[in-house]
Amino acid sequence: MLEKSLSGSKKYWLWVGFLLVVILGGFLAYLRQYNEGLGVTGMSRDVSWGLYISQFTFLVGVAASAVMVAIPYYLHNYKKFGKIVILGEFLAVPSVIMCILFIFVDVGRPDRILNVLLHPTPHSVMFWDMCVLCGYLLLNLVIGWTALGSERKGFPPPAWVKPLIYLSIPWAVSIHTVTAFLYSGMPGRHLWLTAIMAARFLASAFAAGPALLILLCMIVRKVSTFDPGKEAIQSLAKIVTYAMIANVFFYILEFFTAFYSNIPGHMHPLQYLFAGLHGHGQLVPFMWVAVVLAFVGIFLLVVPKFRRNEKILPFALLSVFIAAWIDKGLGLVLGGFVPTPLEHVVEYTPTATELAVTLMVYAIGALLITILYKVVIGVREEI
Numbered sequence: 001m002l003e004k005s006l007s008g009s010k011k012y013w014l015w016v017g018f019l020l021v022v023i024l025g026g027f028l029a030y031l032r033q034y035n036e037g038l039g040v041t042g043m044s045r046d047v048s049w050g051l052y053i054s055q056f057t058f059l060v061g062v063a064a065s066a067v068m069v070a071i072p073y074y075l076h077n078y079k080k081f082g083k084i085v086i087l088g089e090f091l092a093v094p095s096v097i098m099c100i101l102f103i104f105v106d107v108g109r110p111d112r113i114l115n116v117l118l119h120p121t122p123h124s125v126m127f128w129d130m131c132v133l134c135g136y137l138l139l140n141l142v143i144g145w146t147a148l149g150s151e152r153k154g155f156p157p158p159a160w161v162k163p164l165i166y167l168s169i170p171w172a173v174s175i176h177t178v179t180a181f182l183y184s185g186m187p188g189r190h191l192w193l194t195a196i197m198a199a200r201f202l203a204s205a206f207a208a209g210p211a212l213l214i215l216l217c218m219i220v221r222k223v224s225t226f227d228p229g230k231e232a233i234q235s236l237a238k239i240v241t242y243a244m245i246a247n248v249f250f251y252i253l254e255f256f257t258a259f260y261s262n263i264p265g266h267m268h269p270l271q272y273l274f275a276g277l278h279g280h281g282q283l284v285p286f287m288w289v290a291v292v293l294a295f296v297g298i299f300l301l302v303v304p305k306f307r308r309n310e311k312i313l314p315f316a317l318l319s320v321f322i323a324a325w326i327d328k329g330l331g332l333v334l335g336g337f338v339p340t341p342l343e344h345v346v347e348y349t350p351t352a353t354e355l356a357v358t359l360m361v362y363a364i365g366a367l368l369i370t371i372l373y374k375v376v377i378g379v380r381e382e383i
Contacts, residue, residue: 001145001148001149001152001375001378001379002371002375004374004375004377004378004379005370005371005374005375005378008374011223012370012374015370016367016370019363019364019366019367019370020363020367022359022360022363023360023363023364023367025356025359025360026356026357026358026359026360026361026363027360028356029352029353029356029357029360030105030356030357030360032353033105033353033357034110037108038108040351040353041350041351041353041354042348042349042350042351042354043348044346044348046337046338046340046344046346047334047337047338047346047347047348048337049106049333049337050106050333050334050348050350050354051350051354051355051358052102052103052105052106052354052357052358053102053103053106053333054328054329054330054332054333054334055098055102055329055358055361055362056099056102056103056106057179057328057329057332057333058208058324058325058328058329059095059096059098059099059102059365060095060096060099060133060175060176060179060201060205061176061201061202061204061205061208061209061324061328062091062092062095062205062208062209062212063091063092063095063096063099063136063172063175063209064092064172064173064175064176064202064205064206064209065088065091065092065172065205065206065208065209065210065212065213066088066089066091066092066140066168066172066209066213067168067169067172067173068088068206068209068210068236068239068243069081069084069085069087069088069089069210069213069236070085070088070089070165070168070169070172071169072235073085074165074166074169075169078235080229080231080232080235081232081235081236083226083227083228083229083232083380084213084217084228084229084232084233084236086144086147086148086151086376087213087216087217087220087228087373087376088213089140089143089144089147090140090144090369090372090373090376091209091212091213091216091369092136092137092140092172093137093140093141093144093368093372094364094365094366094368094369094372095209095365096133096136096137096140096175097137097364097365097368098361098362098364098365099133100133100134100137101361101364102358102361105357105361116130117130125178125181125182125185126182128178129175129178129179129182132171132174132175132178133175135171136168136171136172136174136175139164139167139168139171140168142161142164143161143164143165143168144372146158146161147161148375148376148379151379152379152382173202176198176201176202176205177198177201177202179201180197180198180200180201181197181198183197183332183336184197184198186336188341189336189337189341190263190265190266190268190269191266191269191270191332191335191336192332192336193266194254194257196250196253196254199250200247200250200251200254201328203243203244203246203247203250204243204247204324204327204328205243206239206240206243207240207243207244207247207320207324208320208321208324208325208328210236210237210239210240210243211240211317211318211320211321211324212317212321213236214233214236214237214240214313214317215314215317215318215321216369216373217232217233218233218310218313218314220373220377224377224381225381226376226377226380226381230310233310233313234307234308237301237307237313237316237317238301238307240301240317240320241298241301241302241307244294244297244298244301244320244323244324245298245302247294247324248294248295248298251327254270255270258270268339268343269335269336269338269339270335272335272338272339272345273287273331273335274287274288277338277339277345278345280338280345280347282347282349283330283331283334283335286326286330286331287326287327287331289322289323289326290322290323290326290327290331291323293319293320293322293323293326294319294320294323296316296319297316297317297318297319297320297323298320300312300313300315300316300319301316301317301320334348
């Protein structure tokens with residue numbers, strides 16, 4: 001079926017060419033980082049996780065979002081998601097690959113990554129995070145490709161796929177839960193030391209991921225004759241609405257706990273993020289933009305006439321997606337490192353090298369999504 005990705009319009013090939021140029025530029029930046037070391041990045045002894053790990057954390061949530069389509073379709077027989085479920089599974093595959101790539105570029109000696117497999121340490125959360133990510137990637141790739149191949153032949157998927165589908169549902173929850181444990185298990189970082197970290201991760205994942213999936217479905221509908229279905233899009237938009245409300249509610253709980261308890265270690269990271277601390281506050285504008293976008297997105301999605309208006313819906317979904325990206329793609333990781341456990345404020349600014357490598361990984365993900373969705377569209381149009 002991959003041959004269907006080898007034919008397309010001029011716009012399709014221009015898009016693919018653009019992504020390849022971005023990948024090449026980012027790869028050259030990564031070669032510089034590999035040769036000179038992580039000193040060319042903005043990371044330091046005080047802020048040892050930067051833009052790479054932030055994007056990894058965010059994309060784990062995007063990958064986990066496929067379960068929000070799988071549960072209604074496979075467990076509750078909601079047939080309206082029949083056309084969209086394969087798109088959700090094929091969004092999870094590039095998302096997990098990008099997660100793995102961000103870990104790869106963040107490691108100074110990537111050749112040592114194999115040590116995780118050669119010398120497993122079951123007491124390490126990182127070991128289990130690797131296991132659940134690789135397992136989830138394999139599950140979605142096998143399920144999605146097998147289901148699409150069966151659909152092309154006009155037959156239902158083979159019986160052995162169904163247990164894998166059921167297994168992928170709790171597995172999707174596990175990938176973000178285990179990632180959350182990486183953070184909440186660090187007692188020296190007060191912003192992350194919370195029992196609801198996993199719940200916050202899942203809520204933001206079930207908002208941002210389906211929001212991106214709907215936007216991709218709307219693009220697919222515009223550039224092809226394949227229509228995922230208006231009712232499916234509206235149902236998924238409701239899921240985004242409730243998940244985003246839960247996400248904001250959990251964030252408010254964190255604020256209440258920190259400031260009502262009046263414990264400095266819990267208050268300072270939030271003060272740094274939203275008001276600045278000791279004259280440092282480069283993330284403050286970003287965090288307030290996230291707040292505004294989160295409430296704007298929720299408002300537009302809660303009001304039925306705005307949610308059903310497909311000229312307004314993309315703006316609502318984009319607001320939710322960007323708000324979640326700022327929260328987890330910037331604020332979560334950096335807020336945990338700034339201020340330091342010694343109460344020093346050492347800020348972090350990504351370098352041009354980091355930005356280029358980050359764009360490279362996102363371009364690889366966009367290229368994979370483009371190829372997989374082109375295959376899906378080709379099969380559906382063929383049928």
